[in-house]
Amino acid sequence: MSALNKLVVAISSRALFDLDESHQVFEQQGKAAFCQYQIEHENDILEPGVAFPLVEKLLSINSQVKSPPAVEIILLSRNSADTGLRIFNSIKHHQLDITRAVFTSGRSPYSYVPAFGAHLFLSADSGDVKNALDAGYAAATILSSPPAPNQSKQLRIAFDGDAVLFSDESERVYKQEGLTAFTKNEQEQAKKPLSGGPFKSFLAALQEIQGQFEPDQSPIRTALVTARAAPAHERVVHTFRAWGIRIDEAMFLGGMDKTAFLRAFGADIFFDDQKHWCESAREHIPTGHVPHGIANEE
Numbered sequence: 001m002s003a004l005n006k007l008v009v010a011i012s013s014r015a016l017f018d019l020d021e022s023h024q025v026f027e028q029q030g031k032a033a034f035c036q037y038q039i040e041h042e043n044d045i046l047e048p049g050v051a052f053p054l055v056e057k058l059l060s061i062n063s064q065v066k067s068p069p070a071v072e073i074i075l076l077s078r079n080s081a082d083t084g085l086r087i088f089n090s091i092k093h094h095q096l097d098i099t100r101a102v103f104t105s106g107r108s109p110y111s112y113v114p115a116f117g118a119h120l121f122l123s124a125d126s127g128d129v130k131n132a133l134d135a136g137y138a139a140a141t142i143l144s145s146p147p148a149p150n151q152s153k154q155l156r157i158a159f160d161g162d163a164v165l166f167s168d169e170s171e172r173v174y175k176q177e178g179l180t181a182f183t184k185n186e187q188e189q190a191k192k193p194l195s196g197g198p199f200k201s202f203l204a205a206l207q208e209i210q211g212q213f214e215p216d217q218s219p220i221r222t223a224l225v226t227a228r229a230a231p232a233h234e235r236v237v238h239t240f241r242a243w244g245i246r247i248d249e250a251m252f253l254g255g256m257d258k259t260a261f262l263r264a265f266g267a268d269i270f271f272d273d274q275k276h277w278c279e280s281a282r283e284h285i286p287t288g289h290v291p292h293g294i295a296n297e298e
Contacts, residue, residue: 079103160290
């Protein structure tokens with residue numbers, strides 16, 4: 001992976017650090033009080049947020065590859081440069097190799113995702129995430145969750161299929177016509193690859209890093225965790241083949257709750273478009289809601 005096509009992940013300050021206390025000041029007292037609070041506490045180190053362990057594991061990949069670095073983390077923040085000083089002080093304290101940032105003083109920062117060439121944008125602000133997805137970029141809202149159960153050094157990322165890795169074309173059939181019509185459609189279209197969803201390019205970028213290692217030595221492991229079941233699984237297999245993308249593990253659960261399987265996989269983060277799956281998973285696994293597709297139009 002060259003410097004031109006390294007994996008770039010953009011992340012908001014509230015996803016990276018625990019900013020609940022200062023955000024409460026903003027919500028209750030307004031922007032001026034928030035700015036004053038951040039300046040008064042700029043030397044107080046922030047505790048890690050939900051996505052902090054994910055960022056640590058992503059950055060650790062750089063020590064396992066030949067130069068240039070394979071991964072870069074970009075900070076996109078609604079803070080101002082003045083109030084953002086506390087963020088950079090915390091980045092330095094936690095020894096995170098993050099050097100590029102944009103501070104927008106309250107404006108949505110999603111428009112800088114393509115400027116940095118980011119493959120993924122993670123934020124605690126659902127509006128910013130929705131804007132990024134609508135503009136065609138992979139993005140997820142980081143939900144409040146406990147630390148990941150995976151204590152190994154390997155980064156493990158789990159994805160839902162429809163409306164995340166794939167388009168929502170099949171999910172629309174299910175939502176509009178029911179399970180029987182969905183199953184019939186998938187059988188008839190079994191050999192026809194699904195169109196790519198918002199996270200296809202992110203998965204491809206992960207695989208490019210994986211390709212630098214022997215499979216049993218890769219610092220990254222991926223999983224598809226989907227409510228699909230046989231016979232709707234066949235189209236998924238043909239889709240990955242057509243894309244030339246490998247998924248390390250695939251779980252076709254036929255509507256079973258995904259949480260136990262995510263824990264068994266040891267997911268560091270799970271991405272899903274369905275709110276009810278996210279609410280279930282977030283109790284145990286760091287979770288990113290992808291507000292994309294028909295399930296999020298209601």
